[in-house]
Amino acid sequence: MEDYKRILVKVSGEALMGEEPFGTSPSGVSLVAEKIYTLHQAGKEVAIVTGGGNFFRGIQQVAKTGLARTPADQVGMLATLMNGVLLKEALTHLGCEVRMMSSLVCPTIADPYKWEKAMRHLKRGRVLLFVGGTGHPYFTTDTTAALRASEIEADIFLKATTRVDGIYDSDPRKQAGAKKYDSLSFEQVLEKKLGILDLSAVTMCMTANIPIKVFNFYEGSFLEALNSPSFGTIVTG
Numbered sequence: 642m643e644d645y646k647r648i649l650v651k652v653s654g655e656a657l658m659g660e661e662p663f664g665t666s667p668s669g670v671s672l673v674a675e676k677i678y679t680l681h682q683a684g685k686e687v688a689i690v691t692g693g694g695n696f697f698r699g700i701q702q703v704a705k706t707g708l709a710r711t712p713a714d715q716v717g718m719l720a721t722l723m724n725g726v727l728l729k730e731a732l733t734h735l736g737c738e739v740r741m742m743s744s745l746v747c748p749t750i751a752d753p754y755k756w757e758k759a760m761r762h763l764k765r766g767r768v769l770l771f772v773g774g775t776g777h778p779y780f781t782t783d784t785t786a787a788l789r790a791s792e793i794e795a796d797i798f799l800k801a802t803t804r805v806d807g808i809y810d811s812d813p814r815k816q817a818g819a820k821k822y823d824s825l826s827f828e829q830v831l832e833k834k835l836g837i838l839d840l841s842a843v844t845m846c847m848t849a850n851i852p853i854k855v856f857n858f859y860e861g862s863f864l865e866a867l868n869s870p871s872f873g874t875i876v877t878g
């Protein structure tokens with residue numbers, strides 16, 4: 642079994658919603674924080690990229706309202722900051738030492754993203770929150786996660802989803818006979834255009850040779866996601 646030490650976790654906005662239809666719920670935020678806390682307590686170096694889809698997804702607002710893409714995406718990126726602030730609080734409450742770095746300049750809330758500092762925080766055992774996406778429109782937080790995972794030389798990228806329990810050959814919510822994969826290569830995900838992950842995120846992880854584990858956020862712990870081969874789907878080189 643691989644011994645993954647440095648972990649990049651992508652937390653989607655939906656995980657923070659809990660039972661609510663929109664935004665965050667205290668139970669959703671606590672559950673995310675507890676899962677991260679357990680991983681950290683197990684001696685892992687943990688960095689997190691927060692999503693923002695629980696508040697705002699740029700492209701959906703463009704379709705709905707006719708807003709230009711760039712301001713719509715800017716609001717989406719700001720949503721990732723709100724999630725980061727709440728998650729930081731919850732993690733601090735559990736006793737973690739947390740640092741938050743933002744790609745958007747917002748110094749009263751988060752430190753500006755700086756690679757050297759990020760590496761130092763991880764080596765010192767601090768939980769690191771990356772917020773603000775890439776700081777640029779036309780990206781997603783999956784791609785942000787792949788980018789930051791590459792920069793910090795993460796051993797694995799954990800993608801916890803709230804919708805499915807791994808990667809399937811077709812959408813299991815629509816196709817009764819959909820088949821789940823335990824493992825796939827980066828090339829297979831790209832060739833088959835398996836929609837669970839942004840293809841740009843997959844390409845980036847392939848270049849940096851960082852495995853991606855896709856699994857259901859509500860099933861088991863993040864440690865199980867790391868250690869159990871049949872839990873979710875692993876994408877490797």
Ligand code: UDP
Pocket residue numbers: 652653654655691692693694695697698699700713714715716717718720773774775776777778779780781782783785
């Ligand atoms: N976003 C962006 N650039 C980035 C990351 C995110 O413009 O580098 C915007 C984009 O509008 C996206 C929104 O932020 O829809 C929220 O991110 P995402 O949809 O990835 O969140 P999740 O679905 O994971 O909660």
